[in-house]
Amino acid sequence: MDVVRNTADPDIPSDQPWLSSSETPFIEIRNVSKQFGSFVALQNVNLKIYKGELFSLLGGSGCGKTTLLRLIAGFMMPTQGSIIIDGQDMTNVPPHLRPVNMMFQSYALFPHMNVFNNIAYGLKKEGVAKAEIKERVEDALNLVQLRPYATRKPHQLSGGQRQRVALARALVKRPKALLLDEPLAALDKKLREHTQYELMNIQHKVGITFIVVTHDQEEAMTLSTRIAVMDQGQVYQVGRPTEIYEYPNCRFTADFIGTMTIFEGRVSGFSNSQMHVQSPELSNELLVKYMGAPLPVGTSVGVAIRPEKIVISPQNLHDRPNSVNAKVRDLGYFGGVTSYRMVTDSGKLISVNLTNVGRDINLKIDWDAEVHLSWSADAAILLTE
Amino acid sequence: MFFLIPFLIVLKISLADSALARPPFTPLLTWIDAQHLSLTITIGNYQYLWQNSLYIRAYLNSLMIASISTVLCLLIGYPMAFAIARARTEWRNIMLLMVMLPFWTPFLLRVYAWTGLLDQNGLINRFLEWAHVISSPLTMLYTPFAVYLGIIYSYLPFMVLPLYATLERLDATLDDAASDLGARPRSVFFDITLPLSMPGIIAGSLLVFIPAVGEFVIPDLLGSDSNVMIGRVLYDEFFSNRDWPTASAVAIALLVALVVPIILFQYYQGKQLESS
Missing domain, CATH: 3.40.50.300 (P-loop containing nucleotide triphosphate hydrolases)
Structure with missing residues (x-):
C-alpha cells in the first residue's frame, strides 16, 4: 500500500494523508x-x-x-x-x-x-x-x-x-x-x-x-x-x-493556544527573508523570519513570541533588534519552569519562561530584578490576521 | 396520631354490636362489678360481610371499576404527561395549569355538571342528533360508562402530575445515546423512557386506584343501582341503616384491601431509593 501511495506522491508521509490532494x-x-x-x-x-x-x-x-x-x-x-x-x-x-x-x-x-x-x-x-x-x-x-x-x-x-x-x-x-x-x-x-x-x-x-x-x-x-x-x-x-x-x-489561535506576547506594529522593510517591523510598544526594531512574498511597507501586523523562546541576557543589548530591557513584575514557580511576567519601560507586559536547570533554592532572577530580553528572528511569528 | 386516632375509633366500632342507643353501638368495655371489667369483642360484623354476597360483590365491583379506570387513566395520562414534559418551557406551565384548572371548582359541582352533559336531553345527545350521527338519544347517564367517565375525568390529574414529574426529570441524553446506538424512536421509548418512568407510573396509578375504590360521589350521581360500589354500601349502612358497626367493618375491610397496594408501593419506592 505504501509503495502505491509513494509513487503517487513521493513527498507525502503516509501518516499525513491530508497533505495529498489525491x-x-x-x-x-x-x-x-x-x-x-x-x-x-x-x-x-x-x-x-x-x-x-x-x-x-x-x-x-x-x-x-x-x-x-x-x-x-x-x-x-x-x-x-x-x-x-x-x-x-x-x-x-x-x-x-x-x-x-x-x-x-x-x-x-x-x-x-x-x-x-x-x-x-x-x-x-x-x-x-x-x-x-x-x-x-x-x-x-x-x-x-x-x-x-x-x-x-x-x-x-x-x-x-x-x-x-x-x-x-x-x-x-x-x-x-x-x-x-x-x-x-x-x-x-x-x-x-x-x-x-x-x-x-x-x-x-x-x-x-x-x-x-x-x-x-x-x-x-x-x-x-x-x-x-x-x-x-x-x-x-x-x-x-x-x-x-x-x-x-x-x-x-496565537492567543488561545499557550501563552503569547504580541507586539502590534507596521512593516518597515524586508531583507534577507526577514520582515522589519516597527512597534510603538518597543523602541528597538523587530525582525521576523518570513518565507512568503514580502508584505508592503506600512501593513499593520502583529509580532508574536512564545515565552520559552525569549532569552534572558546578562549584558545590556542597547539598540539591537529583537531586544528590550525589562523588570520582573510577577513570577510563578512551577517546579520545572519559572514563569515570569516582565514589564518594559513602555509598560508592555512580556511573558518569559525559564527552565530551572540547576537546583537553586533561591531563584536567580527574583521580583523587581532588571533584565535584558532578546529573541531570534526565527523564534518570532508574523501575524497578519 | 392524626391518622391513627380516627382509625382506632372506627376499628373499635367495627368490633361492637349495634344497639338502639346513642351512639348506636354497644361499648367494648363494661364494668360487671367494682372489680371486674369485661371486654366484649364482636367479630360477627366481619363474618356477616363475608357471608353476604352483596358486600363481596360490591368489593369486587369496586376493585374492578377502580382497576379499569386506573389503566384508562394511565393510557390517557401518559401521552399527556409525555407531551407536557417534552414541550417548550413557555408552553409547559400553561399546559400544567390546564391540567390543574378543574381543581379550582368544587369536586361535587364538577361531577354534577356531567349529569347535564350526559342526560338524554343533555348537550352531548343534542349535539349528536343535530349532527345526524344518531337518530335517537343514547342512554349514557346512570350507566357504567358514565361512572368510568366520571372517575377518569376526576382522577386524571393525579395520574398526569406524578408522571410529568418523573418524565421531566429524565436525562434527554439517554434518548440520544439510545438512538445513537441504533434504536428507532419506538425502541427508544420502550427500552429507555418507559422503564425509567416506572416510579411515576406506580405513583400515579396508586393515586388514582386508591381513592377510586372507595369513590362514593361519582357512582352515586352518575351510576345505576345495579352495580353498587363499596362506597355506596358504606354510606347506606351508616346513614340509612344506622348500623355503625357493620359500616365500620366495611371500612376496615376496605382499608385492609388497600393496605396491600400501599405496602407494595412503599417497598418499590424503597428499592428505587436504594438504587439511585
Whole structure:
C-alpha cells in the first residue's frame, strides 16, 4: 500500500494523508452552517478528516464544537451544507442509521441496565445473534479492562469505570468513526492523564477514526493527530499540534493556544527573508523570519513570541533588534519552569519562561530584578490576521 | 396520631354490636362489678360481610371499576404527561395549569355538571342528533360508562402530575445515546423512557386506584343501582341503616384491601431509593 501511495506522491508521509490532494477524506464537512433562531452556532465550516485520525475540535465554551459533533452524530440537521461519511451523504440521515457512535460527556449510561446490557444494547438493536453479542461484549470489556464488572449497575461504578463502559458501548458497534464529547472532562487530573494515553492506545488498537471535542488544549495537544481551533462558530486553523503551536495563522489561535506576547506594529522593510517591523510598544526594531512574498511597507501586523523562546541576557543589548530591557513584575514557580511576567519601560507586559536547570533554592532572577530580553528572528511569528 | 386516632375509633366500632342507643353501638368495655371489667369483642360484623354476597360483590365491583379506570387513566395520562414534559418551557406551565384548572371548582359541582352533559336531553345527545350521527338519544347517564367517565375525568390529574414529574426529570441524553446506538424512536421509548418512568407510573396509578375504590360521589350521581360500589354500601349502612358497626367493618375491610397496594408501593419506592 505504501509503495502505491509513494509513487503517487513521493513527498507525502503516509501518516499525513491530508497533505495529498489525491487522498479522499473519510469524513467531510462541507460549508456547514447551523442557526438556532437568530443565533449562528456554526458558520460555513469546512473540514476534511481522514481515516484513522484522532481529530480534535478545540475551543472555548460556545464556540460551536459540540454543535458540530452533534451534527456529525445526526442529532440535528445543518441549516446549510452537507456531511459526508465514507463517501455517503449523511446530512439528513437520522442518528440510528449513521455508521458513527458517540461517547457522551455525561457518559449517558442506561441506569436500569447493568454494564453488560449497556454495552450489548447497540448490538441487540442491530440484530446481532446472541452468541456473537456475548463474544463481542466480552471482547469490549477486556479492551477496557472491566471484565469483572459486567453485572454491576452504572451507579455502582467509579467515574473512570463509567467512562470506560461508555467507551466500550460505543466501540462495540465497530463504528466508522467514534465521536467523543469532552471524554476526560469528568475525571480528576491524575486519572485524566492516565486515561489520555489509554484512549490513544485503544484508538491505535481498533484503528477507528476518533473525533474529540475538548476545551482543554493540553489534552488536544497530547491526543491529536490534528486539531481544528474554533471560535464563534468558525474554524480558525487546522493543523498538527506542533503546527498550531509553532505556526499559528491568526491572532486568535496565537492567543488561545499557550501563552503569547504580541507586539502590534507596521512593516518597515524586508531583507534577507526577514520582515522589519516597527512597534510603538518597543523602541528597538523587530525582525521576523518570513518565507512568503514580502508584505508592503506600512501593513499593520502583529509580532508574536512564545515565552520559552525569549532569552534572558546578562549584558545590556542597547539598540539591537529583537531586544528590550525589562523588570520582573510577577513570577510563578512551577517546579520545572519559572514563569515570569516582565514589564518594559513602555509598560508592555512580556511573558518569559525559564527552565530551572540547576537546583537553586533561591531563584536567580527574583521580583523587581532588571533584565535584558532578546529573541531570534526565527523564534518570532508574523501575524497578519 | 392524626391518622391513627380516627382509625382506632372506627376499628373499635367495627368490633361492637349495634344497639338502639346513642351512639348506636354497644361499648367494648363494661364494668360487671367494682372489680371486674369485661371486654366484649364482636367479630360477627366481619363474618356477616363475608357471608353476604352483596358486600363481596360490591368489593369486587369496586376493585374492578377502580382497576379499569386506573389503566384508562394511565393510557390517557401518559401521552399527556409525555407531551407536557417534552414541550417548550413557555408552553409547559400553561399546559400544567390546564391540567390543574378543574381543581379550582368544587369536586361535587364538577361531577354534577356531567349529569347535564350526559342526560338524554343533555348537550352531548343534542349535539349528536343535530349532527345526524344518531337518530335517537343514547342512554349514557346512570350507566357504567358514565361512572368510568366520571372517575377518569376526576382522577386524571393525579395520574398526569406524578408522571410529568418523573418524565421531566429524565436525562434527554439517554434518548440520544439510545438512538445513537441504533434504536428507532419506538425502541427508544420502550427500552429507555418507559422503564425509567416506572416510579411515576406506580405513583400515579396508586393515586388514582386508591381513592377510586372507595369513590362514593361519582357512582352515586352518575351510576345505576345495579352495580353498587363499596362506597355506596358504606354510606347506606351508616346513614340509612344506622348500623355503625357493620359500616365500620366495611371500612376496615376496605382499608385492609388497600393496605396491600400501599405496602407494595412503599417497598418499590424503597428499592428505587436504594438504587439511585
